[in-house]
Amino acid sequence: MLVLFLCLISVSFTSGQSARYAKFQESYVPAIGDFAANGNVVYLGAKSKILKLHFARREFVAQFEVLSSKCDLGDNSCSDYTQHVLLADGRLFGEELDQVAVTCGTHGGRPRCVIRGLGLLNVIKEIRPLQFAAASHPTLTSLAVVHDNAFYYTSYVTNDTSHPILGMYSQHRQLTTKLDDKWFNNAQFVTLLPIDRHLYVFYKELTFDYPSPILTSRVARVCLNDPGGNKLLLHKHFRTFTKATITCTSPSTMAGVPDYSYNFIDGVAMPHESLTDPSREDRMMYAIFSNIPNGPCSASAVCAYNVVDVHSSFTSDKFVKIDHGTTTQHTVSSVSDSCEEPRSLYDAHKYNFLRDPVRHTHDGPLNTAKCRRYTAIGADRINGIDVIFIATDDMTFVKMAVNGGVAYEVDSFRIRKETNPITKIVVDPNANYVLASGPDYLLRIPISQCKRFNDCNSCVASRDPYCGWCPTYNSCVATVSCPKPVTNYLEEFETANICYNYQRLNNNNTRRIKKVKRKKRRKRRK
Template identity: 20%
Template structure:
């Protein structure tokens, strides 16, 4: 036992135990974890406290706003195409970065890029055009930015452009108050909200849903959370909301509600377990997947709860509209006037006073907007997700599948398949080790995800099929609609490739000679006299502690070590499975196989053959110990693991007593 502890003390110098590795065999964790940080993209010369993107997937360029600058980068984000400096004017007595111009808005507005920033606590906007020599951007005009950009970048703000109109929500006061959603500029009349409609809001997102057959009936949907009017001590202090206004709304008449929304309605956005009265009330992010038929447009909401869990709930615009069109109005028990409050009309200034008054005093729906799964969120996780994007991917059979791309607060991206009613967590990619995601944009056409951090912009290829390239079974079990198995290995999806996205059943694969060989080997009893190739060979002296290692290819699999007909579980260490031998005896020699089993697929990941090594007297220390030999035999084995701590030495030594 002393030798065993000495062995692990030596290991502690070079290795480190990672205690929070995902549990093997659990589908609540990503199936595949990237082996280290994915590098590439664009690195800022100075860390950015805040960044904002504008990126259209039909373009070959992206715009990035940071502190005192706007950059135009190539589509790969690797080099600067144009650069513009937007510094705030010098001011006296500047403190805590108040003279900085942190860019908070970049939108395509009318015929130019429209950029707004804090401008030293005096929000300002600019129209930017590429200069004639294409070397830098130039300002054509500037505008006051109050109500579009916040005074301070940490204050809440959103923006949206629709058919030449700019919608925004940003504080009108330096303390972050007077926050409401407005149509701020463009061809239509400027309109804003009535103060009593919302209470201390945090706006998350706004989106426009087109209705090509009835354009005058199109709505702008606003997602936010606000202070709960229920003062019960057990009630959550925040409540999540969806509101809507009509695109054609021009405000009320000159005598009543002039320049106020006449179509504003709001409803509670519910995500949780209604039967248990457990709700995720903290809306964090929204992503909208538009459909050909507008009623099928999907809204993916990312929520957190008071018990530190995160959930994704999915809604359809059809069901959302059903609430707004058919629910009764909270607090109102009289006859509903006509036209119904919230109805889109071409001339809102001519609406009857009764309709406008009801919008003014009773804008909230009685019914709640429930997710399509009703009884539970689509996905619940202990991960602290902060951003969401959703891609539509066409599989080899022509069917469409939705992939959720979720950013964690620790710089990771999880790729999650929407597999019918349940999520399937395909993979985890580490992009940064020391900052959270500031902004995220999806390019569905190029199948890339652009992710902004304080130190860099990372661009992920969503078709990382080489990670499942070991066999057809590995490719199919991944259930990744971006990838199929072909004669060239696991490749980006093409018609005719081998896939099984619905359940990952590998029966679609033709068993290759190698796969059949692996199946046969798992059934064979291995011993030291076997004449077949048993993999890596090591000569190890008697009484020496020793360990074997094999890589973890899938965290949904269960790994075991097979030796002379006996099976033992692996000791999970970061991205490897270990088998520890406290002191070599005659029974420990022979063949070892590291075997993984995922669903009905069993494969041999790695094999070893251990043979006895004769100890020569000249190798012994003066005290008769063979400590040097212990170190030599141990260091000759497996370099893949990163570190093991002394904590493990104590724990494992207890196991083998």
């Protein structure tokens, strides 16, 4: 057992509080691949290490280093890299444990997925997903998620060229996508989201526009209970795989000028409450886009998509087939929204690209930024309001609230004066903080900063969904910690009167105190 105390650095917020994060020395952990959180414990996968971190007394403490690299020190060509760290039900993998850690990556240059106990992170068993090959470098982004008794992953099968695939592993069966550029064409995976009965895959891929294909944004979908094919068609492949273009455009204000498009999707997030409550019809997912991935001045945007509308887009029977630049349209009669009755194997084998794109809900983006690229996004829902957390390429952390389809900025602050942008944001639904990681650091950021507001007016004017003026404590506190209903910006038409009463009460108390002090001074003089 190796006990390590990692370097902790504090950076000031604009509000006066501090963001605490551990910065891992490059000589020790050159790159962070993935992490998973369970309360105050974080399981971190890095280039050739797996660490169990505890956050206590303003510091991250690493207790275990359980993966020893087979690479020689200083060998940059070695491909050891832990890219997936997930927490899952042990029964999914035939174990009796309620919860286990799943770590995937390369070890000694070979793909490896391991089930580990949460205590000492000891190896319980090794699993071998079909055609799994972990990316040996962070630029080949690979993703994974555990849901509905199955392990879903994106990977790259490398022979002479790298073929991106989507795979599913469970105790009873394994499925993947075909090694065909009509399914994934040089895809760069962005996000996996299990929503209701489906798994959505957001990614960028090359279009089929010859002779000069360009990168564009896509979303693919498979049923979580996909039956797969038979020995004649789609054997061990997904039967319900379909994909579509996903768009984010700003409407033009000038006649004859086309709408401005943000072509490159960079991240997607959805509040945990929306993921777990399919009965609501106002559930939204939020995506960040950019127009020039590596340009000197990349503009960014945030677009919102109603889950009901996205589901409906994938029930279309209009498909296109592209062969060497020739596009033909087809109507597939066997399309059904029921995962229990998917389309025919023949249609599933031949047609998977929907003609109509998935469009955002509102007329335009919720938010745009010039000469700034959004690099990561997370989402939460509090008091009926969606809150979006966004990181930028200049290490700025932005918190926005979305109320009635209108987004506004709640807070914004600079994390570090460096150029290593945040690449992942996780919002724990049961915690009061946000976790974010970059190439060589981990951040633990307070989700709200209510104590910085000294009076009712400033508390309500902040329009922070997490904060409200509590009559019990006569102070600005987190809405969940007040025993009585709080006054927040949702009551904006009554706020002036309510805050006036608080202010008048405080002023009266102040006058009374001053009057008592004057009487005491007079008595002393006598």
